[in-house]
Structure formats: structure tokens, C-alpha cells
Amino acid sequence: MVTKKIALLPGDGIGPEVCRQAVKVLDAVAERFGHRFEFTSHLVGACAIDATGNPLPDETLAACRASDAVLFGAIGDPKYDNDPTAKVRPEQGLLKMRKELGLFANIRPVTAYKALLKHSPLKSDRIEGTDLVIFRELTGGIYFGGKGRMADGSAYDHCTYSRAEIERIAHLAFQSADSRRKHLTLVDKANVLETSRLWREVVQEIAPSYPEVAVDYLFVDNAAMQIIINPKQFDVMLTENMFGDIISDEASVIAGSMGLLPSASVGAEVAVFEPIHGSYPQAKGKGIANPLAAILSAAMLLDHLGLAEEAELVREAVDEALTNQILTPELNPTAPYTTEQVGSYVAFWI
Amino acid sequence: MVTKKIALLPGDGIGPEVCRQAVKVLDAVAERFGHRFEFTSHLVGACAIDATGNPLPDETLAACRASDAVLFGAIGDPKYDNDPTAKVRPEQGLLKMRKELGLFANIRPVTAYKALLKHSPLKSDRIEGTDLVIFRELTGGIYFGGKGRMADGSAYDHCTYSRAEIERIAHLAFQSADSRRKHLTLVDKANVLETSRLWREVVQEIAPSYPEVAVDYLFVDNAAMQIIINPKQFDVMLTENMFGDIISDEASVIAGSMGLLPSASVGAEVAVFEPIHGSYPQAKGKGIANPLAAILSAAMLLDHLGLAEEAELVREAVDEALTNQILTPELNPTAPYTTEQVGSYVAFWI
Ligand SMILES: CC(C)[C@H](C(=O)O)[C@@H](O)C(=O)O
Ligand SMILES: CC(C)[C@H](C(=O)O)[C@@H](O)C(=O)O
Numbered sequence: 001m002v003t004k005k006i007a008l009l010p011g012d013g014i015g016p017e018v019c020r021q022a023v024k025v026l027d028a029v030a031e032r033f034g035h036r037f038e039f040t041s042h043l044v045g046a047c048a049i050d051a052t053g054n055p056l057p058d059e060t061l062a063a064c065r066a067s068d069a070v071l072f073g074a075i076g077d078p079k080y081d082n083d084p085t086a087k088v089r090p091e092q093g094l095l096k097m098r099k100e101l102g103l104f105a106n107i108r109p110v111t112a113y114k115a116l117l118k119h120s121p122l123k124s125d126r127i128e129g130t131d132l133v134i135f136r137e138l139t140g141g142i143y144f145g146g147k148g149r150m151a152d153g154s155a156y157d158h159c160t161y162s163r164a165e166i167e168r169i170a171h172l173a174f175q176s177a178d179s180r181r182k183h184l185t186l187v188d189k190a191n192v193l194e195t196s197r198l199w200r201e202v203v204q205e206i207a208p209s210y211p212e213v214a215v216d217y218l219f220v221d222n223a224a225m226q227i228i229i230n231p232k233q234f235d236v237m238l239t240e241n242m243f244g245d246i247i248s249d250e251a252s253v254i255a256g257s258m259g260l261l262p263s264a265s266v267g268a269e270v271a272v273f274e275p276i277h278g279s280y281p282q283a284k285g286k287g288i289a290n291p292l293a294a295i296l297s298a299a300m301l302l303d304h305l306g307l308a309e310e311a312e313l314v315r316e317a318v319d320e321a322l323t324n325q326i327l328t329p330e331l332n333p334t335a336p337y338t339t340e341q342v343g344s345y346v347a348f349w350i
Numbered sequence: 351m352v353t354k355k356i357a358l359l360p361g362d363g364i365g366p367e368v369c370r371q372a373v374k375v376l377d378a379v380a381e382r383f384g385h386r387f388e389f390t391s392h393l394v395g396a397c398a399i400d401a402t403g404n405p406l407p408d409e410t411l412a413a414c415r416a417s418d419a420v421l422f423g424a425i426g427d428p429k430y431d432n433d434p435t436a437k438v439r440p441e442q443g444l445l446k447m448r449k450e451l452g453l454f455a456n457i458r459p460v461t462a463y464k465a466l467l468k469h470s471p472l473k474s475d476r477i478e479g480t481d482l483v484i485f486r487e488l489t490g491g492i493y494f495g496g497k498g499r500m501a502d503g504s505a506y507d508h509c510t511y512s513r514a515e516i517e518r519i520a521h522l523a524f525q526s527a528d529s530r531r532k533h534l535t536l537v538d539k540a541n542v543l544e545t546s547r548l549w550r551e552v553v554q555e556i557a558p559s560y561p562e563v564a565v566d567y568l569f570v571d572n573a574a575m576q577i578i579i580n581p582k583q584f585d586v587m588l589t590e591n592m593f594g595d596i597i598s599d600e601a602s603v604i605a606g607s608m609g610l611l612p613s614a615s616v617g618a619e620v621a622v623f624e625p626i627h628g629s630y631p632q633a634k635g636k637g638i639a640n641p642l643a644a645i646l647s648a649a650m651l652l653d654h655l656g657l658a659e660e661a662e663l664v665r666e667a668v669d670e671a672l673t674n675q676i677l678t679p680e681l682n683p684t685a686p687y688t689t690e691q692v693g694s695y696v697a698f699w700i
Contacts, residue, residue: 221599228603
């Protein structure tokens with residue numbers, strides 16, 4: 001019996017509706033185990049800009065810091081995407097949150113669910129059995145370097161990495177590999193980039209501290225192929241921010257739907273749990289958004305709170321939904337269930 | 351009846367053996383049509399470092415400039431990859447060649463060959479009919495910006511783009527779209543990067559000059575998914591250097607083998623034709639390297655020389671090899687042919 005404060009940041013688009021289902025499932029967990037989860041809801045993204053002019057209000061940041069864990073929906077609105085000159089953008093809220101809360105490691109497990117093999121664009125024999133996890137650095141690199149315009153109209157973005165930034169996430173990735181199949185793959189572009197060469201150096205230095213973990217190195221262009229050709233070869237993949245953004249979204253095709261993939265963004269202070277899918281504004285309010293990624297993010301949140309048995313139960317309930325095809329239209333086009341129904345079904349199994 | 355100077359830069363690993371087959375096919379074309387192709391061979395990459403200390407000797411550069419077209423094999427050697435401190439690397443030869451010859455546009459057509467559908471890790475119905483071409487900017491961005499180490503041990507890479515760099519390749523891509531299915535997709539990360547916002551601005555400015563071409567915009571992480579989920583949605587994809595490197599290698603899985611994909615790198619002065627695969631050092635000298643990408647690169651070279659009928663004939667001869675399964679082991683594991691045999695078979699059909 002524990003009491004925990006969970007800050008909810010539903011965000012934009014389908015964020016609020018999928019978060020609602022995750023809360024429903026967490027409420028069911030609380031009831032079953034006699035825990036108390038105290039939820040408070042806060043603005044982030046386009047809805048925060050609309051309400052306050054700021055994509056990440058101070059109040060939201062304070063609430064995250066005061067919480068035991070954060071559950072995040074999604075942010076983004078097309079009205080900002082096609083205006084390259086917009087000064088305030090929803091994404092700034094997300095990036096600022098990562099930076100301010102020091103969420104340096106984004107952890108994305110990718111599993112090929114048996115019930116969903118037929119939905120993947122990949123042939124089943126290539127993906128069945130895939131079980132990998134991507135460690136993406138989240139507060140450094142080209143995302144957070146200097147950027148701007150020069151007098152002649154050209155634009156720049158600077159990518160920088162310090163040894164310390166690489167070391168802390170590398171240790172997390174090595175520890176994960178050590179507890180899994182003991183294989184770590186660094187994805188970089190060391191044949192071109194100086195920052196990648198530093199990543200290789202630091203990983204080579206750290207490797208001897210994890211003598212049981214086999215390390216190999218893959219250029220990002222090759223990794224983008226290998227992850228499709230033979231995803232089963234990977235256990236833990238470690239990479240920098242921009243490459244991680246690309247590779248992890250790409251890897252989602254293995255699961256047959258982005259709507260299945262959770263993530264954790266961890267730092268020294270607090271951790272944020274969020275589906276890897278975006279705000280999918282076209283689907284907003286239609287009841288077609290898949291809540292399972294948000295629900296599986298809630299399972300990762302439970303793990304983070306030390307509630308492993310509860311987390312496992314949530315995953316088993318999700319498996320029930322998959323096995324019994326209680327799924328939103330992208331995974332069950334012939335007899336689809338709504339966002340709400342899928343959430344309730346999972347909660348029912350808790 | 352024409353006379354043309356072709357500079358051969360076979361490079362490392364399997365580069366020389368696949369180039370040899372392309373030359374064989376070009377010789378057959380010359381004989382059949384009464385042309386004269388004058389080949390000269392020059393060093394580049396690891397073999398150039400070994401022989402001269404320089405991955406791109408001046409002599410090689412001069413020969414490229416004096417030629418009507420360049421046929422390139424591949425460069426790279428593992429002995430350089432795992433030494434992040436190596437001062438001279440084969441890749442520098444390739445990058446310097448691109449920069450010195452002003453090869454600003456890398457053009458990579460991706461086709462799903464019917465005979466190879468079964469080799470793709472992707473389900474056939476997803477890819478059958480794919481016909482897209484990627485325009486990758488090749489002499490700008492993070493590949494060529496300032497890079498180095500700082501006093502505190504951190505590393506940096508700078509990405510810059512000028513309007514002119516974006517405009518010239520954007521015009522090429524729009525022209526290509528105009529002559530094809532009239533659809534251009536810009537792949538960028540405009541929600542994070544300033545350089546990407548400049549790409550969007552410039553493309554939006556240019557678009558009205560091509561009123562028949564429909565333009566849309568895709569974030570690179572989403573593009574990495576879409577190209578696997580539904581490659582048929584794309585016609586011409588335009589992107590910057592680093593994203594193009596990743597996306598185009600990824601797209602090669604559609605063809606079922608990297609060994610099928612040619613590319614052209616064009617500039618104001620001269621154009622270079624090369625398979626998109628690397629030097630694959632493990633396969634060197636074993637007769638298992640697929641020469642078709644090099645041969646199809648030679649077909650692109652013929653197009654560039656204004657020899658469209660000859661180019662078409664080469665493509666038809668390659669189709670014969672595909673249809674009749676005269677293929678190297680990765681595509682025909684049960685009754686494989688050697689690199690040499692595949693080349694001779696294609697040449698035979700000319
Ligand atoms: C919305 C965007 C800024 C973000 C990113 O690029 O990090 C998203 O794609 C993600 O992966 O969380
Ligand atoms: C070898 C390497 C420097 C090169 C690149 O990244 O451009 C290669 O991957 C390519 O795509 O031609």
C-alpha cells in the first residue's frame with residue numbers, strides 16, 4: 001500500500017483521450033492493491049500556448065518536480081508545423097521539459113506481439129521474437145545546440161556532446177544489456193562525425209566495466225537497414241538524440257503499430273512516461289486512437305515506482321486485449337472498438 | 351557513334367570486382383553501338399591511403415575533371431572504423447571528391463523488382479509497384495560543417511545550409527517530380543532544427559514555379575516509418591545530407607537487396623555514378639558480390655551521356671538476369687552465380 005503523486009500532462013490532439021485510459025487502468029491498479037495515486041493535470045504544448053502563451057508553463061514544471069512520476073500524452077498541432085517562422089511552437093514545451101527535468105535517457109522497448117504480426121509491414125518470420133530496447137540520449141546533441149540564422153540568410157544547428165553526457169546514458173544502457181541478453185550496439189556515424197567518434201571512444205572506455213556485455217558498432221545508415229532486415233540481432237541499442245529519434249520511430253513498424261509502443265524518459269530528478277506516437281490531430285475526439293501505448297507507458301511508470309507486480313498485471317491485461325482483438329480500428333478494422341472501450345477492457349482485467 | 355572518357359575509381363573491398371563487371375557491360379554497349387569508351391583507373395579510399403598516404407590523390411581528382419563521367423566502386427576498410435583517433439580515413443576521400451567536384455545532388459531511384467519481392471523483408475503487397483527517387487543533398491550540412499574537440503574534451507559538429515545550397519537541389523528535385531508523378535515530399539525536422547525550417551521556407555518559395563507539382567512535408571522520424579509502411583505513397587523525396595544518408599539506405603530494403611541500387615551524384619562540372627552499397631570487405635575476392643548495382647549505375651551514366659537507348663538496353667539486360675535468376679548468392683542462395691558470371695550474362699544480352 002503506497003501513496004504516489006502522478007502529474008498528468010495530456011497535451012494535444014489524442015494525448016488527453018489516451019491518457020484518460022491510462023488513468024483508468026492506474027485507478028484499477030490502485031483499487032486492486034489498495035494504493036493511492038493522486039493525479040493532477042497540467043498544460044503542455046499547443047493547448048498551453050493557447051491558454052498561457054507558453055508551451056511549458058512554470059506551474060507545469062513545478063508540478064512535475066513535485067511528483068513521483070509524470071504521465072505524458074503527446075504534443076503538436078499542424079497549425080504550427082507549416083509556419084517555419086512561428087516563434088513559439090508546441091515542441092518547445094516538450095524539449096524544455098526534457099532539458100529542465102534533466103531527462104537524459106529515453107528508453108523505448110520494441111516487442112513483436114504475436115497477435116499483431118499480421119499488421120506489421122514486415123514479414124512475420126523476420127520479426128517474430130524481436131525483443132530490443134533503444135536507449136536514446138534526450139537532452140544533448142543537435143536538438144539543444146546553438147541554432148539560428150546568419151547575416152547572409154543561411155541557417156545553422158550545432159551538435160555538441162560532452163563525455164559526461166555520453167557516460168551517464170552509456171552506463172544505463174550497459175546495465176540494461178547486462179540484465180538482458182548482454183549485447184549492446186552503439187549506433188553512430190563515426191566515419192563522418194566528430195561527436196560520433198567521441199561516443200565510440202567513451203563507449204570503448206566504459207565497456208571493460210561490463211565484461212559480460214558484447215559491444216558492437218553500427219553506422220546509422222546501416223542500422224536503419226539492419227533494424228528492418230533482421231531486428232532479432234539486436235538487444236540494447238544505444239544512440240544519440242537525433243539518430244535515436246529516427247531509429248526508434250522506424251523500429252515501431254516491427255510492432256505493427258505505433259499505438260503499442262511506450263517509452264520512459266528518465267533523469268536524476270524525475271521520470272516521464274509517454275507513448276512514442278504523436279498527437280495525431282486528425283484522430284482527435286473520434287474515439288479511434290489506440291490507448292495501449294499510453295497504458296503500457298503507465299506499466300513502465302509502475303515499474304519505476306517499484307510496483308513490479310502491478311506493472312506485470314497491466315501488461316498481462318494488455319495481452320488479453322491483443323489476444324481477444326479488443327482493439328482500435330488500425331489493428332482491428334473489421335470489428336473495431338473505441339479508445340474508451342479498449343481502456344475499459346484492460347481496466348476490467350486488472 | 352561517340353567517344354567518351356570514363357574515369358574509373360574502383361576503390362576498396364568489392365569495389366574493383368563490381369566495377370569490372372560494369373566495364374564489361376559498357377564495353378559490350380560500345381561494341382554494339384560503335385561507341386568508344388576510354389577508361390582510365392584511379393586510386394581512392396583505403397587503397398589510395400596505402401599507396402600514397404592520401405585518400406583522394408590530386409591525380410585522381412584531375413582525372414575526374416578531365417572525364418565525361420566517373421564510375422565509382424566503394425570505399426572503406428574496417429581497419430579505420432574502429433580507430434576513432436585515426437587522422438586519415440578512406441571516407442575523407444569520398445567526401446573530398448564530392449566537395450571538390452561539387453557533386454551537390456545524390457539521386458537514388460528505388461524500385462521494387464517483381465522477381466525480388468520475395469527477398470524483401472517487407473510484405474510483397476506493401477512494396478509491389480514502388481517507384482520512388484530520393485534526392486539527397488551531398489555537399490552541405492553536418493558532413494561538411496566545422497567539427498572538432500573543445501578544451502573540456504567535448505566534441506562538436508556544425509550543420510549549416512545556405513539558401514543557394516537548398517535552391518539548386520530543390521530545383522532538380524522539382525524538375526524530376528514534374529517529369530514523373532508530380533509529387534514532391536520534403537523530409538526534414540522543422541519542428542526542431544533551424545536548418546530544416548530554412549529548407550521548408552526555400553521549398554515553399556520555389557513551389558509556385560512548378561504549379562503542377564504537389565508538395566508535402568514530412569518529419570524525418572515519420573518518414574523513416576512511412577517509407578516502410580507505405581513506400582508507394584512517394585514519388586520524389588527531397589532531403590538534406592544526413593537524413594538522406596539514413597533514409598536512402600533504409601529504402602534499399604524495399605528492393606530486397608542493396609546490391610540492386612544505383613546512384614548518381616551530379617554537380618555543375620561532372621557526375622559520378624556509384625552503387626549505394628559499401629565496400630563490404632568480408633566479401634572481397636570471393637566472387638559473391640552482386641554487380642547489378644554497379645551495372646545499373648553504368649546505365650545511369652549512359653543516360654547522363656545522352657545515350658538513352660543504350661541505358662535502356664542495359665536495364666533490360668539486368669531484367670533478364672533477374673527473371674532468369676542469374677544472381678549472386680544473397681538473391682539466389684540455392685543456385686548462385688558468381689560476380690563474374692552475372693556480369694558476363696548481362697553483357698551477353700547487350
Ligand atoms: C515532437 C518532437 C520534437 C519529438 C522529438 O523529435 O524528440 C518527437 O518526435 C519524439 O520523438 O518525442
Ligand atoms: C561512406 C560514407 C561517408 C557515405 C556517406 O555517409 O555519405 C556512405 O554512407 C554513402 O551514403 O555514400
